[in-house]
Amino acid sequence: MAARIIDGSAIAKELQQKIKADVAKFKEQNKTPGLAIVLVNSPVARTNIAELKKRMCDSVGIYCEVHTLNSLSGQANVMALVEKLNADPKITGINIHPMPNHIDYRAVVHAIDPLKDVEGVHPENMGNFLIGDKRYIPFTPRGIMKLLESTGIELKGKRAVIVGRSQHVGLPVGFLLLERHATVSFAHSRSWYLEQLTCQADVLVVAAGHAEMITGSMVKPGAVVIDVGTNLVGGHLVGDVEHDSVSQVAGWLTPVPGGVGPMTVAMLLNNLIGCCD
């Protein structure tokens, strides 16, 4: 039996409707959420995603500024911009896109006003998140939890395995699953016995950035598989999960594209709504 597909696009659309309604309510109180996206022009800048975010903001009534600094901008330029945005009352949330190597990304993140840290990446927000006192939760993990909720499966006591231990995805999604009383394992590139571990997972979240590294033989029959990877291979977008073989074994699977991806932008805006409160 083929896995059921978790339709991230459809779930994200529903969420957008809810966000639109929330924004309208804020506007009645003369409050408009405002997002600033900061990027430095470079191959990692993901300009197209910034444009997508801007369009989505426009469609739900959120004010959005995209600040694209030229490729020669240095640390001081980025910091000055962040300071300016921290002080700008129109801006309620700041989203920093991946930075080129010559910029110290951590220093930039430290400089964001934690109250405007819609990404949930400032150490104060990360720390509060870990100890269970939440303000902002990194939005990709939050989107993943929404996708899991949509399947209706009970997480309590289940085995969840996270492949990948990044601070934006792997770690926070693991701690969110822990909070829902799953038994959580973090695996990564150095893990021995990876297959032994993934084969036990009732919930498998793969965020390793290696195209199609998880194959059908590594998945427990009936498992829920969330594929966070987006890898460009031969002009095609593929996930970290080999779709064809895994969909024969898993109970549920997110497609790439159309799974986790569409959720992240929606959850970013959802976090921004929280910021405005």
Add this chain to the structure above:
Amino acid sequence: MMSAKLIKGPEVAAAIRDQIAVDLASLKEKTGKVPGLAVILLGEDPASKAYVGNKEKTSKALGFYSVVHRIPAETTQEELLKMIDDLNNDEDIHGILVQLPLPDHIHEKAVIDAIAVEKDVDGFHPINVGNLMIGDDCYIPCTPHGCMKMLEYIGYDLKGKNAVVVGRSNIVGKPVALLLLQQHATVTICHSRTADLAAVCREADVLVVAVGRAEMVNGDWIKPGAVVIDVGINRVDDKLVGDVHFESAKEKASYITPVPGGVGPMTITMLMLNTLESFRRKHNLK
């Protein structure tokens, strides 16, 4: 039948204290100053009093500047926050510790959040916790830090190994899991809701138990040759026992920490290490 080697807390702690003494002497020579640790104790809880007494004794023995504020349980939150603020601004103090638990009328989080991040030698401030999570400079909470030092002491290489942490508390389970992960172990966090806990424990090359249930983990749950770190301290019939059933576990493990005499004695030493580190950072000395 093999019998596990013991990882003795007092022995590991003594080795670290020797190093602290050496480092302190050289820092004192360079700066003319010593690290200062301030401890605040509210009320008369006997266990808390004993802990604070030990901290004071160790501070002094190592040549740290030690201040202990023993204040009444009725102290208001406002008064306590004022005291913390004064210590935050005190040039001679490099570490501040408020002994927990606090009386009910005081909001614990407000108190922890009020401690200056650079003086939070307990490692409980959210910015420290966040920095621990993202692998940035931070003060590592004392008990998890002690566990890691014990693994370091036996020269254990965690890379690629299966580490299982039983217990998911903010002060032990979660931070120790992050630290194990930073050393490239594969880390599983278990808890009271885990289905078939015994089976998960049996996968562990390194097993860290911090749940506070006397002798819950027995020898059958332990993979032969595993390293077992027992963080629990439970009083049973006037005897202290860990979360691990020591007698059966030591027949399976290659190394095990005893209770008492295991992780417990490490904690205060780690506090001193963090205070020394704070002093170094303040004076830009590595």
